Every structure is written in C-alpha cells, then in structure tokens.
Amino acid sequence: MEKDTMPLVGRFAPTPSGRMHLGNVFAALLAWLSVRSRGGELVLRMEDLDTQRTSPEFARILREDLTWLGLTWDRETPAQSTRSRIYDACFEQLAGMGLLYPCYCTRSQLHSVNAPHLSDGTYIYPGTCRDLTEAQRQSFSRKPAWRLRVPDREYALEDKCCGSFRQNLNRECGDFLVRRADGVYMYQLAVVVDDGLSGVTEVVRGRDLLESAPRQIYLQELLGFEKPQYAHVPMLLSSDGRRLSKRDRDLDLGQLRSRMKPERLIGWLAHAAGLLDKEESVSARELAKEFSWERVKKEDIFANTDCFCR
Numbered sequence: 001m002e003k004d005t006m007p008l009v010g011r012f013a014p015t016p017s018g019r020m021h022l023g024n025v026f027a028a029l030l031a032w033l034s035v036r037s038r039g040g041e042l043v044l045r046m047e048d049l050d051t052q053r054t055s056p057e058f059a060r061i062l063r064e065d066l067t068w069l070g071l072t073w074d075r076e077t078p079a080q081s082t083r084s085r086i087y088d089a090c091f092e093q094l095a096g097m098g099l100l101y102p103c104y105c106t107r108s109q110l111h112s113v114n115a116p117h118l119s120d121g122t123y124i125y126p127g128t129c130r131d132l133t134e135a136q137r138q139s140f141s142r143k144p145a146w147r148l149r150v151p152d153r154e155y156a157l158e159d160k161c162c163g164s165f166r167q168n169l170n171r172e173c174g175d176f177l178v179r180r181a182d183g184v185y186m187y188q189l190a191v192v193v194d195d196g197l198s199g200v201t202e203v204v205r206g207r208d209l210l211e212s213a214p215r216q217i218y219l220q221e222l223l224g225f226e227k228p229q230y231a232h233v234p235m236l237l238s239s240d241g242r243r244l245s246k247r248d249r250d251l252d253l254g255q256l257r258s259r260m261k262p263e264r265l266i267g268w269l270a271h272a273a274g275l276l277d278k279e280e281s282v283s284a285r286e287l288a289k290e291f292s293w294e295r296v297k298k299e300d301i302f303a304n305t306d307c308f309c310r
C-alpha cells in the first residue's frame with residue numbers, strides 16, 4: 001500500500017505511574033488532534049514495563065482523566081506487562097541474526113567511562129563486552145544484560161515538529177540495551193514491537209524522546225515493521241526553564257480537575273501550543289476542526305502556570 005493511502009493510526013502510550021501532568025496532557029492533546037482532524041484511529045496502551053513503579057489503579061485513573069479531557073480512543077491494546085512472550089520472540093529473532101551479545105558491565109562501570117551521553121540519560125556504550133570470548137563470558141558469575149549491535153550508519157527522520165534529524169548510531173549512541181539482567185525488556189524494544197503490531201502509523205510524543213527515534217527506526221528495520229511518521233512536540237517549561245514533570249504536584253490532573261473545567265485546560269494548552277490566538281475555553285473536538293501542524297510552535301514553551309496555582 002502507498003504511504004498516503006495507509007490508514008492513519010495514532011496512539012496514546014502513558015506510563016501509569018502517577019497522575020498526568022501538564023506536559024503529558026499537552027502531548028496527548030496534540031496526538032489526539034493530529035489523528036482526529038484527519039479521521040484516523042487512536043489506540044491506547046499502558047506502558048507498564050516497570051511493574052515496580054506502575055499500577056492498575058493508576059491506569060484506571062489515566063483512562064478516567066483522558067475521558068474527562070475529551071481525548072477519546074478507539075481501542076486499548078494489551079499492557080506491556082502482559083506481553084513478555086511476544087518480546088521474547090522478537091528477542092530470539094534478533095539473536096538469530098547474530099546481533100545480540102551479553103553485557104556484564106555494572107552501572108558504576110558504565111558511568112565511570114565518562115563518555116558523553118544522550119539527553120535521555122543513556123551513556124554512549126564504548127563496546128566493552130562486544131568482543132568478549134566465550135571463556136571471558138564464563139568467568140562472570142552475574143547474569144548479563146543484552147545489547148544490540150548497531151551499524152556505523154546514519155538513521156534519519158523527517159519530523160513533523162523538529163524537521164530533519166539524523167544520528168549515526170555507532171558514534172552517537174553505541175550498542176544499546178534491549179533486555180536488562182533481570183529479564184525485563186527495555187523501552188526501545190517494547191515500543192517498536194507494540195507500535196508495529198498495533199499498526200501505528202503516527203507517533204506524537206515529547207521532544208525528550210527525539211534522540212531515541214533512530215534506535216527505534218533501526219529496530220523497525222530489523223523486525224520488519226513500517227516506519228511511522230513522527231512528531232516530537234515541544235516541552236513545557238516552568239518560568240525558570242525547568243521541564244514540568246510529575247514533581248510539580250500542583251499541576252497534576254488531580255489538582256487541576258478540582259479547580260477547572262476541561263475546556264479551560266484544553267484552551268490554555270491550545271494557546272500555549274500556538275493553536276489559539278488568545279486563551280479561551282474550548283473543547284478538543286472544536287479544536288480538531290482547524291488543527292494544523294504548521295501552527296504548532298517548534299521551540300520549547302515557557303508556560304506561565306500562575307493562573308492554575310491561585
């Protein structure tokens with residue numbers, strides 16, 4: 001099928017580890033508008049790989065919060081915590097290609113290398129365990145994590161918000177982890193498999209994940225999934241330039257819902273995004289009628305949140 005005639009499928013992929021904060025809602029709103037303005041389908045998926053931090057109760061509240069905001073979805077795909085057998089099969093597929101190897105490095109070893117690291121906190125892996133002999137591998141008593149070999153090649157994407165982005169995986173990332181020593185699969189693998197299997201054709205998410213897109217494109221290629229369209233949306237910053245996060249409790253949806261109607265919050269976010277000339281109450285459904293990526297701001301946004309704190 002031609003790319004233009006493929007059905008449009010977007011997704012929400014929240015981590016149920018707490019209430020959504022303004023930044024999460026901002027990205028969710030843009031994902032919703034992009035799909036709904038063109039008559040596409042939206043899938044919801046709970047990213048709960050880290051079962052220590054996440055809970056079904058938070059997942060329930062997340063669904064309720066999205067519903068309150070008017071950000072509807074068409075189907076929910078199985079949560080990541082239930083899919084380890086599917087990830088196992090993909091892991092075996094990569095292993096069969098000879099691209100995986102065990103890594104015995106400890107966290108402190110990796111950090112002491114002092115290599116420059118990516119904005120998501122990942123260190124550029126220097127390849128320490130890449131060419132260990134079988135005898136050397138046997139000499140470690142601890143269980144290894146598993147890394148994927150990357151080629152000395154540039155991966156590029158045309159992002160709807162950020163424009164062109166390129167990264168040489170070998171020089172700017174290094175071989176990356178796909179499974180932890182305790183058997184838990186890494187986000188990079190899970191997200192590619194989940195998006196691929198649910199037919200996602202558009203990924204809208206925060207700009208903090210832009211640097212992980214080339215790794216995901218590489219995995220899509222290896223596992224035979226289509227490359228989706230990407231839009232990495234600006235981050236919402238506090239007046240002192242800090243990213244709004246779950247630490248900003250007074251700006252989480254639990255607090256905001258007790259103080260305002262959803263239309264006021266949607267209107268404020270749409271204004272911050274550049275979709276409304278002035279701040280006014282509006283529903284997501286009304287906004288979808290005139291949505292265009294061209295209007296969405298490209299730079300991170302300093303958010304004046306004083307109006308929410310009164």
Ligand SMILES: [Zn+2]
Pocket residue numbers: 102103104105127128129130
């Ligand atoms: Zn290693």
